[in-house]
Amino acid sequence: MPVDFRRLDLGMRLIPYLEAWDLQKEIHAQVVSGALDDTVLLLEHAPVFTAGKRTDDHERPTGGGTPVIDVDRGGKITWHGPGQLVTYPIIKLPDPIKVVDFVRRLEEAMIRTFTAFGISTGRIGGRSGVWLAADAGGPERKIAAIGLRVASQTTMHGVALNIHPDMTDYARIVACGIADAGVTSLAAEIGAAVALTEVADVFTPHLAELLTFAPYESSPDVAEPRPEPGRVRRITL
Numbered sequence: 001m002p003v004d005f006r007r008l009d010l011g012m013r014l015i016p017y018l019e020a021w022d023l024q025k026e027i028h029a030q031v032v033s034g035a036l037d038d039t040v041l042l043l044e045h046a047p048v049f050t051a052g053k054r055t056d057d058h059e060r061p062t063g064g065g066t067p068v069i070d071v072d073r074g075g076k077i078t079w080h081g082p083g084q085l086v087t088y089p090i091i092k093l094p095d096p097i098k099v100v101d102f103v104r105r106l107e108e109a110m111i112r113t114f115t116a117f118g119i120s121t122g123r124i125g126g127r128s129g130v131w132l133a134a135d136a137g138g139p140e141r142k143i144a145a146i147g148l149r150v151a152s153q154t155t156m157h158g159v160a161l162n163i164h165p166d167m168t169d170y171a172r173i174v175a176c177g178i179a180d181a182g183v184t185s186l187a188a189e190i191g192a193a194v195a196l197t198e199v200a201d202v203f204t205p206h207l208a209e210l211l212t213f214a215p216y217e218s219s220p221d222v223a224e225p226r227p228e229p230g231r232v233r234r235i236t237l
Helices: 017-033 099-116 167-172 186-190 196-210
Strands: 003-007 038-043 048-051 068-070 077-080 084-090 122-124 127-132 141-151 154-162
Touching: 003 196, 017 038, 017 084, 017 154, 038 196, 084 196, 099 122, 099 127, 099 141, 099 154, 099 196
Parallel strands: 003 038, 048 068
Antiparallel strands: 038 084, 048 077, 084 154, 122 127, 127 141, 141 154
16 A cells, blocks of 8 residues: 655644644544545654653653643653654554554664664664664663554554754653663764754655565664563563
8 A cells, every 4th residue: 555655844843742643633534434545744843742641650750841741642751852753654554453563663664764874773672662782872772762552453653763852851751661771862873963854765765665564674683672660571472
């Protein structure tokens, strides 16, 4: 099935979170009904915290003027804002539904994108998102996050790639509920800011290829599998 990639004023305007969420819900209904092809939105948000269904009270920010919005995706709390490439794939999953496979494909597209910019990233079993291994630059650190919802066999919400954001707001939360690792960005790792549009130019074809749901070769993990702190080990399929 074809995928329609839409850039919402990327590089020109910060999109308020609720504006994008309303658009997601509108497109989701049309993809479910068959009125629209699968659609991927690429954008840059105005600063916001979004709290998924599993967010604990102690993980929420205190003070400051950045809004906190409770959302219907899985996962915990995270931050979105300038310098971060946010991507919302609204995709009708094939039968049988394999949500874990869909997540792994999103991760793979991001891993390949970061490789193109000169950094080695990968997965950590039991933890979602894309990571750098512990090295001379610091401990294990997340460079891209994933939070999804699947309704009527169709996905919502998506991924956030840290390209050149101000990382200050991350210090106010337990990002994604993981207290024993760090958060980083492409700019912090390579020492230079890259335009979000340039990253989108690389990311989009990788994502388009992987969303055909054809077989692919998975990148290696960057660390031994382990559950997130305070959670029981999950079995991944």
